[in-house]
Amino acid sequence: MGASSVPSHLRAPGRSPSRGGTQSRTIARGAGVVAFLGLVLLGVPALRNAYWELVLLTSAIYTIVALSLALLLGRVGMISLGQVALLAIGGWIALRLGFATSMPFLLVVLATGLITSVLGTLIGLPALRLSGLHLALITLMFAAAITLLLEATQFPNGGSGFLGHSVLTTAPSTLRRPGFASSDAAYYRLVVVVTALMFLLTIVHIRSRPGRAWAAIRQSEAAALAAGVNVTLYKLWALALASFMTGVAGGLLAASGGGLTVYQFPTQNSIILLAVTLMGGIVSLWGPVVAGLLFEALPALLRMWGLPSDLLTILFGIGVLQVQLTAAAGLASQVPKDLANLVRLASTLIRGRTGHQEHLG
Amino acid sequence: MIEISNLTVRFGGVTPIDGVSLTFPGGTCGLIGPNGAGKTTLFNVLSGFVSPASGSVLAFGDDLLAMPHYRRARWGLRRTFQTERAIEALSVFDNVAMVHEHTGGRRSRRRQEVLEAIELVGLEVSPDELVGTLGTRERRLVEIARAVVGEPRVVLLDEPAAGLPEEETEHLSHMIRRIPEERGALVILVEHDMSLVSACCELTSVLDFGHLIASGPTPEVLRNEHVRRAYLGTEEEL
Secondary structure: OOOOHHHHHHOOOOOOOOOHHHHHHHHHHHHHHHHHHHHHHHHHHHHHHHHHHHHHHHHHHHHHHHHHHHHHHHHHHHOOHHHHHHHHHHHHHHHHHHOOOOOHHHHHHHHHHHHHHHHHHHHHHHHHHHOOOHHHHHHHHHHHHHHHHHHHOOOOOOOOOOOOOOOOOOOOOOOOHHHHOOOOOHHHHHHHHHHHHHHHHHHHHHHHHHHHHHHHHHHHHHHHHOOOOOHHHHHHHHOOOOOOHHHHHHHHHHOOOOOOOHOOHHHHHHHHHHHHHHOOOOOOOOOOHHHHHHHHHHHHHHHHHOOOOOOOHHHHHHHHHHHHHHOOOOOHHHHHHHHHHHHHHHHHHHHHHHHHHHHHH | OEEEEEEEEEEEEHEEEEEEHHHHEEOEEEEOOOOOOOOHHHHHHHOOOOOOOOOEEEOOOEEOOOOOOOOHHOOOEEEEEOOOOOOOOEEHHHHHHHHHOOOOHHHHHHHHHHHHHHOOOOOOOOOOOHHHOOOOOHHHHHHHHHHHHOOEEEEEEEEEOOOOOOOEEEEEEEEHHHHHHHHHHHEEEOOOHHHHHHHHHOOEEEEOOOOOEEEEEEEHHOOOHHHHHHHHOOOOOE
């Protein structure tokens, strides 16, 4: 069959009549992303509110963790309740690398991501044959085991060397920041940039060979195998990528100020992170941003209003129920649709009233 | 050519395929039988989803059972499923392209070969269309396009007419006949629509309760009294 045998409607994929609409949507989306990045990069530090800067910095870090969870769950169909434990491992590795070496900060974060990636993949190996509830249980057990281990080893412990141990309660637990981002505002900007890079890394994957393989695996492993996809390899790839991003987040958290403590990584945080990731949405890339804000900024708001933080458990429970029942794509997809419907309804009402008045006039 | 020798599959106490020896010489071959006869299980053995208790499968001289399942697609074995499994989250183009890229198709020829496969199955939608937005007919055709893209050597079609109206039979039979003619692939067609089997297959084999009960030219097989009895419990003509 030669090129001439292909009918005209098939010759140029991507040049269908709807192409113009798709292009303008892409431009609008790009403009939205740039505006959002501009707002968080420049607008937040301009407020000069150290408390909210720290809250939003931590939100950005948890956005990366939610992104890794959304990648596993939404793109590959693998559930993980161990991401917060991996985050703790990332934090620990970054601190130990910081104590033991004089590597520049960015190299420490990169190395942390790579080491966590290897560890996360190794931990995920036995889970490859599991799915659904069984995989959720195994990863939850892993998270619980890590919490116990952190307590037993007095995490993060500031002894010298990579495996050094200190009995001092005042041992350091913070990673030194790079010179160019030593102030809170500069470090906040650095974290936002790294978060954006993690999104870019995810987008590159989703739009290329692994993304297509993951889409096939998520829908039907049998169909993926029949298409020649090495399912084990691509699942491991997803685990490695998700663990890398979580490790990077751990590295960023280690230098976020105040130091790391074992109390930051309780097992239930893995479940809450899953809840907010589901609420934000696991398919839309805005979902993890919403999840990061729900995870860190919402509790801060409650504290500011003097409301008990236990309220969150109820709120998230209701939120997950609502999302699963009425907006399976999550808030990131549903809210813009609801707003568009609201605008349409309002404009219809206004037009109706104007028409009625003209009729009366 | 596919040569199956003494193939037996056991699931606990059930034996869905029991000592079947069968040859598919080339072209389009029919594989029919009542529900539970072992047709899909045979496809699953060929695809590598089910390991047989005993027997051998030689495909164009290669030992198919010795290959890992995902490698079989790269070797040239393709299949569709009884319940279609086109990937909803991907566009029509990406659905077909992903098979091309995972089966060793050359990147420089990808666009051309993907479009040719879409044309072969007669899909008249934009390649950019998301599969999740398509109807049953189009999704079935996307799945078949996935099976014929690149250089397939064996194409297993599992009830391609299921869920489609009778008017589709003519289009399907025309399209299925084009696969061996234009791609040189051996097609094995599992189907309950006998008019489609008659229109496409020169040779047909019949399974019943895991046993081969007839094999030969399609018209003769469909007149075979064992086959009629297996299908209808009577000797009425199919």
